[in-house]
Amino acid sequence: MPISILFLILSIHIFSKKLTLNKEKHMAKNTPSIVTKQDIWHTLSKVNVNNHTEKVGKFTYLSWTWAIDTLMAHYPNSSWKFLEDLEHSNTKEVRVELTIEGNTYFMWLAVMNYQNKAVPNPVATDVANARMRCLTKAIAVAGLGFYIYQGEDVPKNSEENKKTTGVQSTSTVLLQKSKDTDSQSPQLDVSKAVIPFGKMKGKTYGEVITTPEELTKSIKYWESHWKTHKAKEDALLHLGNLKRLRDSQIVQGVA
CATH class of the missing domain: 3.30.390 (Enolase-like; domain 1)
Incomplete structure (x- = not known):
């Protein structure tokens, strides 16, 4: 193969690699943190x-x-x-x-x-x-x-x-x-609240929800289903309690 053709192929390869690197840098720069x-x-x-x-x-x-x-x-x-x-x-x-x-x-x-x-x-x-x-x-x-x-x-x-x-x-x-408001705020005591309905009715949120992953999964589920549930008000209350539990964990550095 002539040297001129080899040089051309090498030049194209180098140019292509530079384009790829520039594209990656541009994407990294414009990707929001x-x-x-x-x-x-x-x-x-x-x-x-x-x-x-x-x-x-x-x-x-x-x-x-x-x-x-x-x-x-x-x-x-x-x-x-x-x-x-x-x-x-x-x-x-x-x-x-x-x-x-x-x-x-x-x-x-x-x-x-x-x-x-x-x-x-x-x-x-x-x-x-x-x-x-x-x-x-x-x-x-x-x-x-x-x-x-x-x-x-x-x-x-x-x-x-x-x-x-x-x-x-x-x-x-x-x-x-x-004490009757700050120390007993539902924000901090929601893990002791009793689940209002369903299979886990009567148990506390702290007993049932043991990991951040379970909490996130439950919140996503009830965000999509509370409006169609037969016990709509209880379902909304349940969703609210789950989100309170999540926020209280964030505040306390748990999640």
Whole structure:
């Protein structure tokens, strides 16, 4: 074979290899990095929220407009949707799903007044306010302002963690610091909750769900099937408990 042809073949091979390498570099450069709940927590939990709270009665609230603005400043692709409200006698519970970088947080909140008591026969404005407070609570579970739940005045990793600002250590979203609310929060005790229906009825979630994989599988199943289940309300409650269990594990560093 003539040398000129061999040289041509070699040149084509080298050129083809360069094209492949350039393509791989381009794909790697444009592939978005995966952001985990741990990453989100690491970012948001460092933010000091004390200058954006308001004391109303015995409770301290985090401004929902500021919370959303701060969330979007860090994660502009965040989104949320309000789920079907649940009726409890003459009171109501609102629910929200917050998605940050593909990570979903589920949160719930009773429609309450400024005394932290359920509002009987709530009107539209009561529900609207509760939804925004519920969204703020979901953002707190993602990390923003969660340190106040833990009875601290500033984030552990903040540069101001040795200073005090006078903000009382009460929940930014209507969870009281007292034992009957903070220490017994369903967020933390959901593993002890009893499964409301089905083959595992009567057992606790902690007994049945033993691995993160089982929990994820159960959540995906009930997200697709709760609407068509004959016990729709129980199925929705079950899905909510599963998601609460998942979020509590994230907060406690289990998953």
